[in-house]
Amino acid sequence: MGVTIKDIAKAAGVSFSTVSKALRDSPLVKEPTKKRITDIAMELGYQPNAAARSLVSKKSHTIGIIWPTIEGTAHSSLITRLNTQLEQLSYTTLISINEKEFAINLFNRYQVDAILCFDDNPERLTDTSSAVPVVSYGIADKGSSSPVVDVQRKKAVYMATNYLSSIGHRFISYIGALNNPIQDEKAKGFKLAAEGLGLPGFTHQIVEVQKLDPYDGYIAAKEVLESGERPTAIISGSHDLSKGILRAAGECGIKVPDDLSIISYDNLPDDSDTPIPLSTVGVPMDHITLRLTDVLMDVINEDDIEKVLFLEPELKVTDSCRPPSNH
Numbered sequence: 522m523g524v525t526i527k528d529i530a531k532a533a534g535v536s537f538s539t540v541s542k543a544l545r546d547s548p549l550v551k552e553p554t555k556k557r558i559t560d561i562a563m564e565l566g567y568q569p570n571a572a573a574r575s576l577v578s579k580k581s582h583t584i585g586i587i588w589p590t591i592e593g594t595a596h597s598s599l600i601t602r603l604n605t606q607l608e609q610l611s612y613t614t615l616i617s618i619n620e621k622e623f624a625i626n627l628f629n630r631y632q633v634d635a636i637l638c639f640d641d642n643p644e645r646l647t648d649t650s651s652a653v654p655v656v657s658y659g660i661a662d663k664g665s666s667s668p669v670v671d672v673q674r675k676k677a678v679y680m681a682t683n684y685l686s687s688i689g690h691r692f693i694s695y696i697g698a699l700n701n702p703i704q705d706e707k708a709k710g711f712k713l714a715a716e717g718l719g720l721p722g723f724t725h726q727i728v729e730v731q732k733l734d735p736y737d738g739y740i741a742a743k744e745v746l747e748s749g750e751r752p753t754a755i756i757s758g759s760h761d762l763s764k765g766i767l768r769a770a771g772e773c774g775i776k777v778p779d780d781l782s783i784i785s786y787d788n789l790p791d792d793s794d795t796p797i798p799l800s801t802v803g804v805p806m807d808h809i810t811l812r813l814t815d816v817l818m819d820v821i822n823e824d825d826i827e828k829v830l831f832l833e834p835e836l837k838v839t840d841s842c843r844p845p846s847n848h
Contacts, residue, residue, distance in 0.1 A: 524565045524567045524568070525567075526540050526544070529544075529558060529561055529565060532561050535554065535558065538824050539554070541818065542815065542818075543559060544558065544559065545606075545609070545610055545814065545815075545818060547811065547814075547815050548811055548812075548815075580634045581632055581634055582611055582613060582634065583612065583613045583631070583632075583634060584613070584614050584634060584636070584637060584817060585614075585616075585617065585624070585625075585627075585628030585631065585633040585635070585636045586614055586615065586617070587617050587618075587619070587624040587628075587639060588617070589618065589639050591616070592734075593733060593759065593760075594759075594760045594787070594789065595760050595806075598806055599809060599810065602807065603814065605810075606810050606811065606813075607817075610814070610818070612634075615633065624636075624638075625638070625651050625653075628653060629651055629652055635655070635817050635820050636651065636654070637656050637657075637817060638657050638659075639658050639659065640660070640669075654667070654820040656816050656817055658670050658672075658813060660674075660703060660706060668816055668820060668826055669830070670813055670816060670830045671829060671831050672803065672809060672834065673834055674786070674834075675706045675713070676710060677710065677802045677804075678695070678708075678714070678786060679710035679713055681756050681786075681802040681836060682695075682710070682715060682718070683718065684842075685756070685782060685842070686714070688842070688843070688844045690754040690782060690845055692720075692723060692754070693720060693752055693754045694726060694727070694745055694752040694754070694755045694756070695707075695708060695726070695727050695728070695755075696728045696730060696738060696741045696742065696745070696755060696756070696766065697729070697730065697786070698729065698758060704733075707758050708727060711727065712727070723752075725744070725745040725748055725750060726752075728741045728744070728745055730758075734762070734765070735761050735764040735765035736765060737765065738759075738762030739768050739769045741762075741766075742765060742768075743772070743773070746769055746770060746773045746775055746781075752781070753780075753781065753782065753845040754781065754783070756785075756786070756802075757783065757784070757786060759785070759786055760789055760799075760801075762785075763783060763795065763799055767796055771796070777841055778840060778841050778843035779846065780846070782842040782843055783800065784799075784802055784842060785799045785800065785801050785802070786801070788801045788806065788834070788835060790805070797840055797841055798839040799839060799841050800838045801837045802836045804832040805835060812830060
């Protein structure tokens, strides 16, 4: 009989759950403990066997993911990285872009081990019954019966607004969608910071777009930058919107960051698809996927977990930000 996780736990003097987290490189396990566990696993010759585990645990080693779209840069990056994380743990992912209730019922019929749901409305899952554990990636809500991973979008945009104000910007525009609770969280962060900082109101302080794609960013920025009340800084609601904003700025002869500073929501690891490295705000993608994987494994293993996991956003400032020229 091969070496099991329980054998490693006994040899290391830690719990089964700690070994499970360490072997999937979870940030919840301290590095010295993680190294000791992985060293013991190698010494004992541990080899994960998906087929054997399925027979013993009665699990399918399949996870259903309900995602709104895979077209956007941030969405595709996140789902690709998450799939890679789960593959390393011998899990197969099934992705659905159907309505939530339909997809949850479908995944229950397929008997997946867990469901991850991108939830743009925290009230929708409250009454949805599922025999399979559901993890939501969205906004923390007291009424939700499933664990929620919240990346604190409101706090992220609040941080970005405060930073731009700290380097002298007073006329700051926010360009983003306001068509669902998740996108509205970002706008709330901007409004909260603007009011607290006493920023002057102007016509294009908040510009609503219907979609988060480059074209919508381009059209919105064109209107803003060609107006008589041009901002000195823009906060964008998504990476794709930022690409459109940069294009509009170029066509208007406005240089970034000399004439206009930009901070983009979506903390992507690679910004090679933009003319200049963008300043970004949000939780880094790798951190999101690690924590989502942790929560999924915890609900599958029936470990005790918090109902709400808040992830801390980070502000990364690059050459796309500078004090305004008149500062």
